[in-house]
Amino acid sequence: MAEGDAGETSDNFDCVPCQMQDIPKNATNWCTTCEEGLCDNCNIHHKANKASRSHTTIAVGKLKSLDPFVSSLKTTCDVHNLPLELFCPNHEAPCCSSCAANSHATCLGITSFQKVTQEANNSNQIDDINAKLDDLLSQVDIMIKNRKDNKTKIIDQAGSHKSKMKELRKNINDHLDILENQLQSKSDNLITLETGAIENVVKRLKVKRHDIDNLKNNILNLKDVGSNAQKYIGGKKAELTIGEENKILASLADTSDMAEVSLEFTVDPMTEETIMKSIDVYMKKETGNSKSKEKVSSCQTIPDETTILQKIFDTSVFDRHATISSIVVLPWEEVIVSAYSRNSIVVFSPLGTMEQTIPLMHAPFGLAYIGCDEIAISVPKTEIILIFTTKSYTKRRQIEVNSQCWGIDFANDMLLVAIRYKGILFLDKIGSMIKRVSMSNSNLTYVHMFMDRYYRAEFTDSSVHCYSSTGKKIWCFSEADALGTRNMCSDSEGNLFVACQDSNRVILISKDGTSSKTVLETREPKAIWFDSKSSVLYVWSLNGDNLSTYRLT
The missing domain is CATH 2.120.10.30 (TolB, C-terminal domain)
Known part of the structure; x- marks a missing residue:
């Protein structure tokens, strides 16, 4: 776009040659070389003029559709405000005459920018770029379709996994029912065995208590009706019996028959970890078919290692x-x-x-x-x-x-x-x-x-x-x-x-x-x-x- 001379408004471009003659007229064409607007009459003269015969003009309507992309493609030097007439092959960039003298003095092969652009135009550069852009668009479309298909896939998988989870829950519940019955049966058997053993010990102790109680009654009766000699002999005999019974009770207290018994329910702590590891739902990510891949380090504060x-x-x-x-x-x-x-x-x-x-x-x-x-x-x-x-x-x-x-x-x-x-x-x-x-x-x-x-x-x-x-x-x-x-x-x-x-x-x-x-x-x-x-x-x-x-x- 012309910088300051075009006199364009937000909707129209002025014809610059007419404007220079103080004739207000809207431009219908745009010269991409002069970067100026032209009315129909001026456009005819522009093409007939020897100096501008090779210039390319386009309709203003087409130019508006390309703005602001075209406006960013300047053909004048930002530093010297001179036209970009030369091309440096070393830097692969156009330059003005001042830049060529100052910044590209040691560069070889400086040539006409118009020649380069003409050769590029003849080599179908734009067509090649369009083909590459079509490839990019196709790749984007493929990736969009891939993501949409993947979204549909995981939603379908979620429904399938819900059914599997319900089936798994049923199987686990069935297994837990069996396990509960087995544990209950085992618990009942243990209770039966242990309570039976305890009852046997109680029976033996009751017999022992009965014998000791009889001895006590005999000693009390001996006190009332026995002679002194009988009391002495009976007392000594009772003391011996008491000593023996104490030893028997002390010995019994140290045996497993008198051990404190508890019925405990235990779960191996590793079971929880095993279950949590064995059953899970997660997103499995695999490398897709997309061509664009980037690897970015997730840790910048620790050294990279191989x-x-x-x-x-x-x-x-x-x-x-x-x-x-x-x-x-x-x-x-x-x-x-x-x-x-x-x-x-x-x-x-x-x-x-x-x-x-x-x-x-x-x-x-x-x-x-x-x-x-x-x-x-x-x-x-x-x-x-x-x-x-x-x-x-x-x-x-x-x-x-x-x-x-x-x-x-x-x-x-x-x-x-x-x-x-x-x-x-x-x-x-x-x-x-x-x-x-x-x-x-x-x-x-x-x-x-x-x-x-x-x-x-x-x-x-x-x-x-x-x-x-x-x-x-x-x-x-x-x-x-x-x-x-x-x-x-x-x-x-x-x-x-x-x-x-x-x-x-x-x-x-x-x-x-x-x-x-x-x-x-x-x-x-x-x-x-x-x-x-x-x-x-x-x-x-x-x-x-x-x-x-x-x-x-």
């Missing part, structure tokens, strides 16, 4: 029903895994081969290396922490916690212990309490300590909480793509690795808790360990079917 697979361990010892809870890597790179479902810990060599399985009486959960060739093993059911030597993997001692102890960690010469409904205990190596942080969380399971901070992961609401050494909460982390947060470990800078079992990934949270990024995508990661010296991340899946190490570079 994850390289290093080693895959032999996991044939575990079946598909196994449940792994924790992992610890010893300074000499032996790897110990707590197999909760197998009531054992399993030791692997640095090469990844299985060395031995150590059976335990009950299911182990947490693991921690506490130095001096010792590891700590938490056993929730028995409410104890076992201390094993790593030389022979035998028990050295145990710490009585008197509450179900789940995740554990060791740092700063302190053993960190997660106690559901109560809080986090800080113990020394022999089990003496250093301090306790009260928490009423029913799912307090996974804890970790690094330097002067400690952390807990809440798998039910997929959150991670950071606390100072005094127990003050510093930050809480939660993200939609970090679900089912489990075990944690730290790098040397205090950034926190977290196994997100339900999102099938391991993430790294910045020290301040403000950002995160995915460092590894793998199926159901649960137990993790990071060796800061070698920058190696150990990752074990929930079912134990995959243990691998990855070097972060």
Whole structure:
């Protein structure tokens, strides 16, 4: 568009040659070279004039339909207000004569801009661009259709899944009915057996009471009618009988016949976690057919790292029903895994081969290396922490916690212990309490300590909480793509690795808790360990079917 000389209004353009003669007349044509409006008569003269014979003119109506796009395509220099007559092939840009002399003095191949535009026009450049734009429009239409089809698909799937959920609910209810009947039958049998045993003890005690009562009556009668000699002999005999009966009663009190019996109903705490893991609804995202893809880092405050697979361990010892809870890597790179479902810990060599399985009486959960060739093993059911030597993997001692102890960690010469409904205990190596942080969380399971901070992961609401050494909460982390947060470990800078079992990934949270990024995508990661010296991340899946190490570079 002409700058200041066209005299256009919001609706009409003036004919510039007529305007210069003080003849007001609306333009019907527009010269794209002169950037001026022309009436019909002036347009005829414009095309006949030798200087403007090669200029291109278009109807004003067409120009209005292109505005403001065309108005942004200036053919005059913004700096010198001179026409763009030259073209620099080095910069692939048009320029005026002043720019050519000042800014492009060292550029080779300066040529006429009109020649370049003519060649471009002859080469069907606009047609090629239009074809490319048609391709883009087609791609956009394909993507729109893809999204609409996907929307219809997930709505249909939702209806299908509702039917499946109802069927699943019916099957679960039927199973629970069977389970309830079985438990009720078992309960009735236990009650029958135990009440029968108690009644037998009561019968024996009643006989004993009857004998003692008879002895008492005889002694009272002896007092009234017996001679002195009979009273003496009878009294001595009664004392002997009393002594014997006391021994019999004392002995009976120490037997299982007099044990306090309770009928208890228990549910394995791992059942809740297993059910929550086994039944879920989520959006599964796969790479689509669209051509436009961008990858944007979700964490800008922690360094970018490349994850390289290093080693895959032999996991044939575990079946598909196994449940792994924790992992610890010893300074000499032996790897110990707590197999909760197998009531054992399993030791692997640095090469990844299985060395031995150590059976335990009950299911182990947490693991921690506490130095001096010792590891700590938490056993929730028995409410104890076992201390094993790593030389022979035998028990050295145990710490009585008197509450179900789940995740554990060791740092700063302190053993960190997660106690559901109560809080986090800080113990020394022999089990003496250093301090306790009260928490009423029913799912307090996974804890970790690094330097002067400690952390807990809440798998039910997929959150991670950071606390100072005094127990003050510093930050809480939660993200939609970090679900089912489990075990944690730290790098040397205090950034926190977290196994997100339900999102099938391991993430790294910045020290301040403000950002995160995915460092590894793998199926159901649960137990993790990071060796800061070698920058190696150990990752074990929930079912134990995959243990691998990855070097972060």
